[in-house]
Amino acid sequence: MSLTTLSVAFVPLVDAAPLVVAHEMGFDREEGLSLDLVRASSWSSVRDMLAFGRVDAAHLLSPMPVAMALGLGGVSSQLCALMVLSVNGNVVGVSNGLAAKLPDLPFGDARAVGAALVEASDQTLRIGVPFPFSMHAELLYYWLSASGLPAPQSVEVRTVPPPLMADALEAGEIDAFCVGEPWGSQTVERGLGSLILPGAAIWSFAPEKVLAVRSDWADSEPELTGRLMRAVWRACRWLGQNGAHTTAAEMLGHRAYLDLPSDIVDRALTGRLVISPSGEIRKVDRFVEFFSGIANFPWRSQSAWIACQMAGRLGLDRNDAMDRARGVFRADLYRRHLGDIGAVLPGASDKIEGGIVHDTAVAAAQERLILSSNQFFDDEIFDPGAQQ
Amino acid sequence: MSKRLSIVVVEQDRDRALMIVDSLNAAGDNDIFVISEVSGLARRLAERNPDVVIVDITSPTRDMIEELTLATAPMERPVAIFADQSDDSLTAAAIEAGVSAYVVDNLRPEKLHPVMSAAIARFNMFRRMREELAETKRALEERKVLDQAKGLLMKARGLNEDEAYGLLRKTAMDRGKKITEIAAALVTAADLLS
Numbered sequence: 175m176s177l178t179t180l181s182v183a184f185v186p187l188v189d190a191a192p193l194v195v196a197h198e199m200g201f202d203r204e205e206g207l208s209l210d211l212v213r214a215s216s217w218s219s220v221r222d223m224l225a226f227g228r229v230d231a232a233h234l235l236s237p238m239p240v241a242m243a244l245g246l247g248g249v250s251s252q253l254c255a256l257m258v259l260s261v262n263g264n265v266v267g268v269s270n271g272l273a274a275k276l277p278d279l280p281f282g283d284a285r286a287v288g289a290a291l292v293e294a295s296d297q298t299l300r301i302g303v304p305f306p307f308s309m310h311a312e313l314l315y316y317w318l319s320a321s322g323l324p325a326p327q328s329v330e331v332r333t334v335p336p337p338l339m340a341d342a343l344e345a346g347e348i349d350a351f352c353v354g355e356p357w358g359s360q361t362v363e364r365g366l367g368s369l370i371l372p373g374a375a376i377w378s379f380a381p382e383k384v385l386a387v388r389s390d391w392a393d394s395e396p397e398l399t400g401r402l403m404r405a406v407w408r409a410c411r412w413l414g415q416n417g418a419h420t421t422a423a424e425m426l427g428h429r430a431y432l433d434l435p436s437d438i439v440d441r442a443l444t445g446r447l448v449i450s451p452s453g454e455i456r457k458v459d460r461f462v463e464f465f466s467g468i469a470n471f472p473w474r475s476q477s478a479w480i481a482c483q484m485a486g487r488l489g490l491d492r493n494d495a496m497d498r499a500r501g502v503f504r505a506d507l508y509r510r511h512l513g514d515i516g517a518v519l520p521g522a523s524d525k526i527e528g529g530i531v532h533d534t535a536v537a538a539a540q541e542r543l544i545l546s547s548n549q550f551f552d553d554e555i556f557d558p559g560a561q562q
Numbered sequence: 563m564s565k566r567l568s569i570v571v572v573e574q575d576r577d578r579a580l581m582i583v584d585s586l587n588a589a590g591d592n593d594i595f596v597i598s599e600v601s602g603l604a605r606r607l608a609e610r611n612p613d614v615v616i617v618d619i620t621s622p623t624r625d626m627i628e629e630l631t632l633a634t635a636p637m638e639r640p641v642a643i644f645a646d647q648s649d650d651s652l653t654a655a656a657i658e659a660g661v662s663a664y665v666v667d668n669l670r671p672e673k674l675h676p677v678m679s680a681a682i683a684r685f686n687m688f689r690r691m692r693e694e695l696a697e698t699k700r701a702l703e704e705r706k707v708l709d710q711a712k713g714l715l716m717k718a719r720g721l722n723e724d725e726a727y728g729l730l731r732k733t734a735m736d737r738g739k740k741i742t743e744i745a746a747a748l749v750t751a752a753d754l755l756s
Binding site for chain 1: 600601602604619620621622623624625626627628629653654657662
């Protein structure tokens with residue numbers, strides 16, 4: 175059987191794992207596909223390659239297609255998210271200078287860390303994020319403004335490419351950062367900073383990366399879209415198994431992908447983080463999640479939350495923004511293409527974000543569905559229906 | 563009449579930057595400025611407030627420039643050149659060559675065209691040079707392995723050079739492999755046994 179080649183762009187990060195695994199474990203060939211993985215060094219180049227047809231699909235920051243639907247950031251073609259590739263996986267860290275000013279903090283307590291930052295910051299706090307439209311930026315704005323450090327008065331969020339984050343910290347250009355693994359661990363390895371908070375401590379179920387395609391491609395190539403989604407979904411299911419992380423870390427560390435020692439990659443996959451240059455270790459549950467808790471379902475309420483946050487910050491109409499964002503996360507395609515191969519389908523495509531303290535069983539199309547803990551650090555809830 | 567364009571080239575490699583500037587100078591009378599420092603890039607760009615920013619598509623610094631495309635930024639509504647899809651062939655050529663450019667929203671196409679064409683031609687040349695270099699390196703590497711393998715055979719089996727090469731070639735044909743693969747396998751095996 176001859177294989178159809180699909181080119182897929184990715185940025186070298188631990189959460190590119192579903193695409194790497196789909197290829198390395200042959201889930202692509204099961205669907206008659208051969209994924210040609212194209213490594214990119216910036217999110218803007220991933221977006222451009224996808225928008226202008228240089229690649230067919232991409233590993234993308236979940237807020238990027240939403241921003242494009244709102245007309246932000248220049249490129250006007252429309253992208254959509256077929257599924258969520260990963261939930262959580264970011265980490266917040268501080269420079270050694272700022273760490274010295276902070277008291278001994280309970281790792282992962284967003285309230286306590288937020289209060290300590292307010293206490294310690296005598297001038298504008300400069301924080302690096304990988305991209306202006308990223309979950310990193312959204313989580314930081316959400317957490318810091320609720321903690322009493324509103325942007326832009328008290329906080330300056332700057333874009334720093336992840337591979338340059340450690341350099342920016344060393345050069346004193348930023349005081350803190352929020353970045354995806356393995357780049358947080360890299361700053362610790364280089365002795366330049368300490369990790370103070372996993373992203374999950376701000377929102378315990380934040381959609382981080384999505385599998386994105388051009389909206390017109392999804393419409394004109396329904397069959398290829400289905401095959402791609404099935405291959406990647408099976409890779410996510412494989413990653414969700416106990417014991418997959420060692421093999422996955424080996425694959426990801428390979429020269430063609432992250433080009434890093436597998437033990438650094440393994441930290442994120444197992445949630446065992448080395449948080450300071452002195453070698454302290456903390457275990458984080460669900461540091462990054464590829465499958466369980468129906469992690470791959472592209473909830474419309476997730477895109478609505480992102481749109482609502484961006485609109486609030488950039489002075490756009492919230493209801494209009496949420497309307498435009500609704501079609502970006504393609505819950506319809508997830509139902510159409512993945513229901514038959516055993517993906518659990520929820521009864522509705524919107525849910526209330528936040529407010530789930532413990533894993534909770536809810537109604538689903540075929541069987542019982544367990545929703546994972548989904549909680550904002552300040553116990554707020556986001557009800558997309560009530561916003562309208 | 564038409565005022566000169568202010569163009570910023572973001573490029574860390576000095577030689578490459580000079581070559582790009584040369585090409586742009588040849589394309590018209592414009593103000594060209596090179597930024598080679600990554601630190602504080604967004605601020606430096608905002609200070610110069612250029613009409614056009616040209617940067618390698620594979621440069622990680624692109625994401626820093628993206629920040630300026632936000633409406634609140636000081637640079638007046640810069641957009642990625644790709645946003646203007648009125649000229650698909652130019653966009654396609656730019657992506658193929660690896661050029662990305664940011665331009666102010668209202669820049670007239672006839673002013674931008676010569677600049678972009680020059681940049682695209684130059685970047686295409688860079689790409690060809692890179693490919694040629696990679697190809698030369700690979701050829702040298704293969705040659706080295708082949709010579710090592712021939713040497714091993716000559717010593718172990720008492721063959722002359724032509725005979726050693728003939729044996730490698732025959733083995734490769736019998737196995738349906740490339741001669742360099744057979745040579746590499748032999749060198750690896752010899753390393754392990756030594």
